[in-house]
Amino acid sequence: xxxxxxxxxxxxxxxxxxxxxxxxxxxxxxxxxxxxxxxxxxxxxxxxxxxxxxxxxxxxxxxxxxxxxxxxxxxxxxxxxxxxxxxxxxxxxxxxxxxxxxxxxxxxxxxxxxxxxxxxxxxxxxxxxxxxxxxxxxxxxxxxxxxxxxxxxxxxxxxxxxxxxxxxxxxxxxxxxxxxxxxxxxxxxxxxxxxxxxxxxxxxxxxxxxxxxxxxxxxxxxxxxxxxxxxxxxxxxxx
Amino acid sequence: xxxxxxxxxxxxxxxxxxxxxxxxxxxxxxxxxxxxxxxxxxxxxxxxxxxxxxxxxxxxxxxxxxxxxxxxxxxxxxxxxxxxxxxxxxxxxxxxxxxxxxxxxxxxxxxxxxxxxxxxxxxxxxxxxxxxxxxxxxxxxxxxxxxxxxxxxxxxxxxxxxxxxxxxxxxxxxxxxxxxxxxxxxxxxxxxxxxxxxxxxxxxxxxxxxxxxxxxxxxxxxxxxxxxxxxxxxxxxxx
Numbered sequence: 389x390x391x392x393x394x395x396x397x398x399x400x401x402x403x404x405x406x407x408x409x410x411x412x413x414x415x416x417x418x419x420x421x422x423x424x425x426x427x428x429x430x431x432x433x434x435x436x437x438x439x440x441x442x443x444x445x446x447x448x449x450x451x452x453x454x455x456x457x458x459x460x461x462x463x464x465x466x467x468x469x470x471x472x473x474x475x476x477x478x479x480x481x482x483x484x485x486x487x488x489x490x491x492x493x494x495x496x497x498x499x500x501x502x503x504x505x506x507x508x509x510x511x512x513x514x515x516x517x518x519x520x521x522x523x524x525x526x527x528x529x530x531x532x533x534x535x536x537x538x539x540x541x542x543x544x545x546x547x548x549x550x551x552x553x554x555x556x557x558x559x560x561x562x563x564x565x566x567x568x569x570x571x572x573x574x575x576x577x578x579x580x581x582x583x584x585x586x587x588x589x590x591x592x593x594x595x596x597x598x599x600x601x602x603x604x605x606x607x608x609x610x611x612x613x614x615x616x617x618x619x620x621x622x623x624x625x626x627x
Numbered sequence: 628x629x630x631x632x633x634x635x636x637x638x639x640x641x642x643x644x645x646x647x648x649x650x651x652x653x654x655x656x657x658x659x660x661x662x663x664x665x666x667x668x669x670x671x672x673x674x675x676x677x678x679x680x681x682x683x684x685x686x687x688x689x690x691x692x693x694x695x696x697x698x699x700x701x702x703x704x705x706x707x708x709x710x711x712x713x714x715x716x717x718x719x720x721x722x723x724x725x726x727x728x729x730x731x732x733x734x735x736x737x738x739x740x741x742x743x744x745x746x747x748x749x750x751x752x753x754x755x756x757x758x759x760x761x762x763x764x765x766x767x768x769x770x771x772x773x774x775x776x777x778x779x780x781x782x783x784x785x786x787x788x789x790x791x792x793x794x795x796x797x798x799x800x801x802x803x804x805x806x807x808x809x810x811x812x813x814x815x816x817x818x819x820x821x822x823x824x825x826x827x828x829x830x831x832x833x834x835x836x837x838x839x840x841x842x843x844x845x846x847x848x849x850x851x852x853x854x855x856x857x858x859x860x861x862x863x864x865x866x
Contacts (some may be wrong), residue, residue, distance in 0.1 A: 466703045470748050497747035500787045504743040508736035509709050532787045540783040547775045548739045 400429045402556070405515035407431045407506045408457070411574055412447030412550035413588045414608060418576035420455055422563050423519050425579055431513055432457040433506055437498075438468030443596040447587040454585065463505055470496065499532035503541050503560070511549050516558055519547075523564035523572060538562050558567050569611030584620035599625045639668045641795070644754035646670050646694070646745045651686030652827045654760035654803055655845060657815035659694055661802050662758050664818055670752055671696040672745055676737075677707030681833040686826040702744055709735065738771035742780050742799070748795065750788050755797055757784075762803035762811060777801050808850030816856050823859035834865045 408427040410416045411512035423430050432452040434445055445462060499522065506518045522533040531537065541561040546552040563571050576583065588608045589598035598605050600623045612619035645667040647657045662669050671691040673684055684701060691699035692805045738761065761772040770776065781799040785791040803811050815822065828837035829849045835845050839862045851858035 461708065464703065464705045465710065467744075467747065469700060469702065470744070470751055496750035496789075497743055499785060500743040500746055500783065501740065503650070504736055504739040505706075507739055511735035512709055531792050533689065533790055534786065536786045537783070540779075540786045544739065544776070544779040544783050547773065547779045548736060548771045550735075550770055553770050 389502045402514045403516045405429045406517045406519050407433055407510045408450060409426050409502055409506060410434050410443035410448045414583055414586045415523060415572060417451050417581050417586045418572050419519050419521040419563055421576055421579040421581045427593050428535035430457045432460045434462045435502055436462050436464045443587045443592040451585050507545050517561050519561040521564050522562050523567055569607050573611050573615040573617050597622050599624060638677050642752045642755045643824045644668045645756045645758050646672055646749045646754050648745060649673050649687045650739055651683035651689055652760060653822055653825045654811060656690050656820050656825045657811050658758050658760040658802055660661045660815055660818040660820045669696045671699045673701045676699050676739060677705050682826045682833060683829040690824050702802050732801050746784050756800050758800040762806055808846050809853035812854040812856050813849050838863060
């Protein structure tokens with residue numbers, strides 16, 4: 389799909405073009421569905437950042453294609469060499485659910501890095517918004533999922549770019565920011581998202597089967613239960 | 628040198644640890660020299676982002692080692708797949724010096740991306756400052772070299788991180804921001820920087836020989852002349 393990007397898009401107005409961060413998980417699939425429903429031409433962006441759960445990337449591409457994103461791109465970025473997180477450092481175990489404070493699965497500055505690269509792509513395709521699936525549940529533990537962070541990044545984006553200098557406004561859209569996991573699932577279901585395509589598990593195997601035990605699996609299971617929506621997740625037999 | 632990073636540093640106070648963005652060029656070598664002179668333990672960070680001038684990376688490692696950085700790290704990041712700049716897109720020619728406005732050598736959101744990754748490393752090693760060689764000369768053409776940009780990134784850094792949440796302040800140091808190229812060269816010379824180790828040319832060959840014609844060569848040549856310092860740059864014979 390990357391080849392399409394070589395063609396400059398003249399037909400779509402910049403304010404109707406969006407970069408959508410797509411992880412392959414439940415939240416970002418919902419964000420993509422909402423942006424498409426709002427009429428945005430969507431440029432879906434995923435990252436190969438040395439994460440344990442590489443089934444995410446396969447899921448992200450499947451989601452982008454099946455939902456009709458204009459383009460899908462994976463950026464390789466070796467954050468594992470920085471270390472510091474259970475998601476990229478094989479020496480740190482991913483814990484089961486529970487615990488308080490900033491979790492060990494927090495990847496230092498991850499959303500800052502992802503949004504920055506999205507900003508670069510937004511400049512190239514002349515998109516005026518970046519859509520990201522941060523939400524109230526993540527807010528509890530990750531510094532870079534808070535509304536303050538998003539507001540600070542938006543201010544940065546508007547001084548960091550050509551478009552900003554030329555007087556255009558770049559918007560960071562966070563449609564899930566105030567939603568619980570159950571509300572996200574209800575929103576996505578109403579928009580026709582097929583959550584069977586998504587992978588949330590931090591320990592998913594190569595087939596995308598979920599462990600059913602990590603923080604991410606726990607939140608997802610609870611979300612489907614509270615939303616009264618059948619959980620389509622495929623779990624490993626041992627869980 | 629990367630292996631040293633696996634050892635957590637307990638001896639140095641976080642406010643005396645610095646991430647230094649090191650490109651292999653003249654400016655960032657001066658920044659590293661200044662940070663070292665001020666007593667910082669320096670973690671030098673370079674990027675392999677698909678740039679044309681790969682001799683930069685060789686130069687960056689040489690500079691980090693010879694000056695005595697605590698660690699040196701190269702992060703691979705494929706910005707060329709985003710395109711949009713003559714520095715990463717082989718279909719766009721690097722122009723000779725001259726012209727006005729934002730140059731085609733501008734890499735979309737480059738400094739935002741670099742500072743974001745530096746922020747991640749700062750979290751991991753618990754450093755409280757990031758030093759970057761943006762300056763008055765770059766200011767004229769690149770949006771992400773302006774003081775407004777740096778201030779916005781610093782505000783972001785202080786809400787984006789664990790350290791920020793815990794009440795610590797992260798500082799973005801831009802010691803060259805108000806200096807001309809000649810003043811930078813005078814500063815570095817007074818600090819003992821060996822500029823023969825640095826590579827500025829956008830079209831440098833694998834041996835680090837400079838073209839003598841691009842914007843970057845032009846600024847560098849002029850800087851040495853105005854600073855009354857002998858230019859140690861090795862140019863290609865054709866230039």
